Amino acid sequence: MNNFTFINPVKIIFGKGQIAAIADEIPADARVMITYGGGSIKENGVYDQVIAALGNRSIVEFKGIEPNPHYETLMQAVNLAKRHRIDFILAVGGGSVIDGTKFIVAAMEYEGEDAWDILAKKVPVTKAVPFGTVLTLPATGSEMNSGSVITRAETKEKLAFGSPFTFPKFSVLDPETTYTLPLRQISNGIVDAFTHVLEQYLTYPVNAPLQDRMAESILLTLKEEGPKAILNPQDYDTMSNFMWCATMALNGIIRVGVPTDWATHYIAHELTALHGIDHARTLAIVLPSLLRYKQETKKEKLLQYGERVWGVSSGTEDERLEATIQATIAFFETLDIKTKLKDYEVGEDTIREIVRRFEERGVKNLGERADIQVKDVEEILTMSL
Amino acid sequence: MNNFTFINPVKIIFGKGQIAAIADEIPADARVMITYGGGSIKENGVYDQVIAALGNRSIVEFKGIEPNPHYETLMQAVNLAKRHRIDFILAVGGGSVIDGTKFIVAAMEYEGEDAWDILAKKVPVTKAVPFGTVLTLPATGSEMNSGSVITRAETKEKLAFGSPFTFPKFSVLDPETTYTLPLRQISNGIVDAFTHVLEQYLTYPVNAPLQDRMAESILLTLKEEGPKAILNPQDYDTMSNFMWCATMALNGIIRVGVPTDWATHYIAHELTALHGIDHARTLAIVLPSLLRYKQETKKEKLLQYGERVWGVSSGTEDERLEATIQATIAFFETLDIKTKLKDYEVGEDTIREIVRRFEERGVKNLGERADIQVKDVEEILTMSL
Structure with a gap:
């Protein structure tokens, strides 16, 4: 066996009805941004469960993170989050939404000129806004790791990054959220x-x-x-x-x-x-x-x-x-x-x-x-x- | 499958020569107490590696945590640690030393009258001094969980406790440390x-x-x-x-x-x-x-x-x-x-x-x-x- 280092601090909350548990995982006074994809969560009841769990917290929504999430889209989310002084992000979706959110939380705290450098120049992430996830599509494993793959639409580049700061604080895995998947x-x-x-x-x-x-x-x-x-x-x-x-x-x-x-x-x-x-x-x-x-x-x-x-x-x-x-x-x-x-x-x-x-x-x-x-x-x- | 929650934030540092890595895991200005058992670590080279890795940090030693660690012994360690204003403990040994150290770090911050109540009355642990481990005996798994079993010699009681605050910050697993085990x-x-x-x-x-x-x-x-x-x-x-x-x-x-x-x-x-x-x-x-x-x-x-x-x-x-x-x-x-x-x-x-x-x-x-x-x-x- 080779030498190794292992750490994975993600809290997994698994099972039916568990979306409600996020109420205990996000600070009561957090200013939350919800990130999601095309909007299927509004049809299958997931969105309603999330909103109910968030209760009285201040909420901003960012809709439209596409498959193979685009840098261009995510930078819009970064701007929206900064404008609203967001201090917690909840990603609701599959691997693309979660990967995209990892980039958003890192880019929000990035101090260089262009957050794309995190991907293209491998500039290390040294801090990030905390985030959690509600997984709706079993596939990428992004809900329990710190890695992310981002696409720049303009140049058709697809690049990866990861950091100890981009582990979700928690991930809710409710198998019932998958019932309406194509x-x-x-x-x-x-x-x-x-x-x-x-x-x-x-x-x-x-x-x-x-x-x-x-x-x-x-x-x-x-x-x-x-x-x-x-x-x-x-x-x-x-x-x-x-x-x-x-x-x-x-x-x-x-x-x-x-x-x-x-x-x-x-x-x-x-x-x-x-x-x-x-x-x-x-x-x-x-x-x-x-x-x-x-x-x-x-x-x-x-x-x-x-x-x-x-x-x-x-x-x-x-x-x-x-x-x-x-x-x-x-x-x-x-x-x-x-x-x-x-x-x-x-x-x-x-x-x-x-x-x-x-x-x-x-x-x-x-x-x-x-x-x-x-x-x-x-x-x-x-x-x- | 039943609903569940899982979290395990312990960092595992595995392999030969890895004791040196604790230098990067413990704050440079920490006041460290090393806890260990009968002293075999002084014969097999583990102690020397630990001391070398700790460098200039202020160190206090507590020797003599026995198999099925005794409440009575551990309370002596608590007193020693408090006297020296210890803010990080390094457990070097097997499951007994690690279980014992989990009790020490919880008891150091216990605000009730008698820390035995953590075991006997199941009083929840709400804070603990941070600690890491260098494992020398594969067996109990204590190096990567938050549980602990303590014995009160006086009454021959053996009781368990656990808490989110008693996960080690890190555990070093160097298989070479096991070479001299009976x-x-x-x-x-x-x-x-x-x-x-x-x-x-x-x-x-x-x-x-x-x-x-x-x-x-x-x-x-x-x-x-x-x-x-x-x-x-x-x-x-x-x-x-x-x-x-x-x-x-x-x-x-x-x-x-x-x-x-x-x-x-x-x-x-x-x-x-x-x-x-x-x-x-x-x-x-x-x-x-x-x-x-x-x-x-x-x-x-x-x-x-x-x-x-x-x-x-x-x-x-x-x-x-x-x-x-x-x-x-x-x-x-x-x-x-x-x-x-x-x-x-x-x-x-x-x-x-x-x-x-x-x-x-x-x-x-x-x-x-x-x-x-x-x-x-x-x-x-x-x-x-």
Whole structure:
């Protein structure tokens, strides 16, 4: 096992009826801004529960944080919050609203000229306005970590940041808030969470059997519960299990002491930035090709994953590796998530553009062995055509 | 899955050489008290590393926190710390030193007449002096939770308390600090951690498959790594895996949303209080009888545990239940932990005394179904004779 540091101070308040509990989590005299997305929370009762819980607190609303939240939109929220001297933000929504809110709270306290530098120049965040979340879409795990991915619409850049100051103070996870999700978002959430686990698990062994089994626990549970969630998205137990899997997939607990990959995410972000393809779908496009391309260096973990998660135990090593990758693809396709670029009408032009951008940005040394260079990215994407 | 709240703000700093990292975790101007046990840390190099890391900070030492730490001893530490206006405590040792330190930091800020009331009268802790830990014995999980068990020597009472204010600020887990542990303590630690998991797992199903698998992950890893730790207690990877299992067994993560038992602990504490038997050994005495006594209401989880952890899959239901309990006993005995009262020269007198104490204290409704009464405790202990 490698040396590690772990900390995760987020308070999780899980279960039906728990939105009311935010009344005890936000200071009674707080000046609160609620951030949300397109407004579905006004149709499914979540908004009403939030307003009831906030009681007499002074409230400002910021509506319209889009999927892959835009820097441009978020800076409007920053201005609104500053104007109203907001001292607590409540993010109500999925990963985009929560990621966006992490940027807002950091940008509100940013003392440099342009808060975009937090992303582009990796300027460290040294303070932030406190915030909590009410999660309505299990997927990204943002509700229990300090990371955030932001898109600049103007330049089609999608960049990440994180800081000890951008952990939510609390997150409410009420599975009932997911009952009205479109199936497309449920599928996306399952694939997103599943891929988060694989990024932290399909690397190379470092004798960390507990972390391996914890990762496999999430994979096996998503494998079981995912298809059930599609069939019956109003089954409380199913949605509870899916929701908790998505949170556990990226709260840091399976990552301790082991190498992590993240090349799939790094490459996939470009497909969203350039074409607006759903994040989870871009992962499903890149991951299988990356696993095939890297199957030699990932062999031991791939074989273990195949056997323990998909029951792949017979055949030559090469056959088992391929069967394992095929099982992963089949799982994504069961969830109606396509895994080829052509399924999204994306061709070689886009690969060339991604190569150009990576060369311009000086991208190099991706993956757990820091051995994926731009030419490898080109080959991986070509395998996904 | 049941509703739940989870929070665990402890920073874990794991790995070889990490004691030096405490230099960055304790304020530079802190007045530090170091608490420790019998002094083995002065022989194995841990003390020297701690002193080096603390640098120029003002330091007071409190030596002599015994196993099953005594209220009487800890109150001496409270007085010493107050006299020196200590504002940070560093606990260096195993679960007893850490549990004891949690009581010290709470008692230092206690405003009532007698800090024993925190235990005996369950007076809530409302503030505490901050503290960190350097763990030297994987076992209790105290390094990453807020709970503590304290013994009053005078009355032979062993009672528990916990509070949001008694989480360590940080815990350093360096597996190399375990290299000089007596085998007896390694065995105890394995059984202690294993039983912690079972207390949170062997109850009844509530459709929480991820929590079940996470619990089984720890059990399977302890089953594998435990015997290796006994054979080769200076193998870094083995001790790392054991250490991380023990921490994960009681940091709250496997407990979320599921019922918990804890009757074994409740009963076993009396055997330590009355006879000074090692905590882990009292668990090994009580657990098998409790499982047999309650096998009807614990049936579904017992069968799952038997199959997934011990590979028990054939025979009638009764045969599988008994084979599962036998496998658990055999595991304890492999670690040289005896499971009968007579192995510790304890007889019916002690059972009568425990019954008397429980009746006097009005103990009732133990276990996940709150259905274990004093007469059941008597029967369970009689089965362990």
